[in-house]
Amino acid sequence: MSDTSKPKEGPLARLIRETEVDTRLLGMLAALALIWVGFHVYGAVVNGFGAFLTPRNLWNLSVQTSSIAIMATGMVLVIVTRHIDLSVGSMLGFCAIVxxxxxxxxxxxxxxxxxPMIWIIAVIVGVMVGGFIGAFQGALIAYGKIPAFIVTLGGLLVWRGAAFLVARGETISPVDSTFxxxxGGPFGAVGNxxxxxxxxxxxxxxxGLIAMARRNRRIFHIRQRPAWAEATLAVVGCGAVIGATLLVNSYPWPKGIVRRYAAENNIEVPAEGLFISxxxxxxxxxxxxxxxxxxxxMSRTRFGRYVYAIGGNPEAAELAGINTRWMTVKIFGLMGMLTGLSAVVASARLGSATNALGTLDELYVIAAAVIGGTSLAGGIGTIYGAILGALVMQSLQTGMVLIGFDAAIQQVVVGSVLVLAVWLDILYRRNAK
Incomplete structure (x- = not known):
């Protein structure tokens, strides 16, 4: 006699279970798809054409997300260890000015x-300055026992003021052409x-990741995923990569730049025009x-295991022999180096360094990490989640700009999304217990 009390598992639930895909990742992807389609349809209805789901907008969206996404990967480590860094926006501006x-x-x-060495030296100095600032703040937190909120809130003011003093309030431009x-831009891309x-x-x-996971399961005697589940992961993963490649290659250079480039390189432009991806x-x-x-x-080194151990239970981690104070210095130093690298991208994209560069970026970075599933209670967070969170935040901003929302409404929406993300995180952790 069969057991009819147990509910029958649907095909979607079985697919998620067998592929072992993170449900929070699926939720973020669904939210991202909803945002993209929603803004595109809204534009099509109100303005007569949808401008969001176009190669041009999506290419620009990826570039605009980069600076926040780079910093968000470091913010994951900071929040996982139960700290916060409010100074990253000001630190970015200071590194850019330097x-x-x-x-x-x-x-x-x-x-x-x-x-040719100018841009190389500038990048190295910018990243190292960010690393030094981050490590200094981490030392104040770890050895000075000053709360991270206070140290980085002070840093938010100090480094913004320092940037003004270094540049005397002036815009520094133009930056090196290679830098x-x-x-990004037409010449700041790798082409077709x-x-x-x-x-x-x-x-x-x-x-390779799928094959490596299968080998590790065999070594540690863990049940293998069904062949069809791994094939599904391979098809979806490779399909996403190929789709992204087709998308960026379908966005051509502007006609004026193409004509100038052709004239400089003695290239004959055909009557139908020259398409350069x-x-x-x-x-x-x-x-x-x-x-x-x-x-x-985070997933393959002792450093990453220590980060999650500290976030899960700092006292137990210290009793287990982990030097939690030195780890804090290294985590904030790494956050600073990533902020310096983000300053490279942001100032290069602007083509100059201004005192206002990075203003409010700390809020978007924290929001990206939290939306991506990093728990403010510590111990939980992923790198890919933070990058997806950054993409969600930038998609909201870009979409609101395209449909004509003013800056005040944009701030209301971003703030509301951040509060909603924290509330959903609380519900998720409560249900997981």
Missing amino acids: MGVLQVNILPQFLGLGH KLMG TGSWIVGILGCVGVL HGFAIPVLITIGVAIFMTIL
Whole structure:
């Protein structure tokens, strides 16, 4: 006699169970899809055309997300260990000003204008300045026993003021031409061929991760996923990579830049025009590289295990022999270095360094991490979740700009989404117990 009391599992529930996909990831992807489709349909109904789901807008969206996403990967570590960093926006502005002054006022006097080492030195100095500031704040928190909220709130004011003093309130421009490529634009992208190379490497990476997971399950005698479930993951993963590659390659250079480029390189432009693809933007590739590095750091190293251990129970972690104070310094130092790298992307995209650069970025970075599933109670958070959270935040901003919402409404929506994300996190953890 069969047991009819147990509810029958549906195909979707079985797919989620067998593929072992994080349900919170699916929820974020569904929310992102809803935002994209909603703004596109709204634009089509009100304005007569939908401007959101176009190659141009989605390409620009990916570039605009990069700066926040890079910092959000570091904010995950800070929040997981039950701290907060309110200074990242001001720190970004200070690092950008330092790099701008180096490129415009200092290095050309010693190396000569346009020297190929100028941008390299500027990037290294910017990242190291960010790392030093972060480590200094981490030391105050860890060894000075000052709450992170107070230290970084002070940093929010101090580094914004320091940026003003260094630049005397002036806009520093123009930045080095090679440095500027890291901000995107037609020349700050890898083109059609380079994008397909990235896409092929991405597919190889997806298949490699699935094969590695299968080998590890065999080594540790864990039940293997069904072949159809792994095939589904492979198809969806590679399909997403190929789809992204097709998308960025379908966005052409502006006609004026194409004509100028053709004239400079003696290229004959046909009557129907010359199509040159943007491809993946350099800041997007930087973000992908940071995401891969941070994921490996958090999931494959002792450092990552220590971060989650401290977030889960700081007292138990210290009793287990983890130097929690030194870990705090390293975590905030890493957050600072990522902020310096984000300053590279932000100032390169702007083509200059201004005192206002990074204003309110700390709120968007924290919101991205929280929306991505990082718990303010500590111990829970993922790198891919933070990047998706950054994409959600930027999608909301871009969509509201496209449909004509003013800045006041944008702030109301962003603040409301942040509160909603925290409330959903509380409900999720309560139901998980």
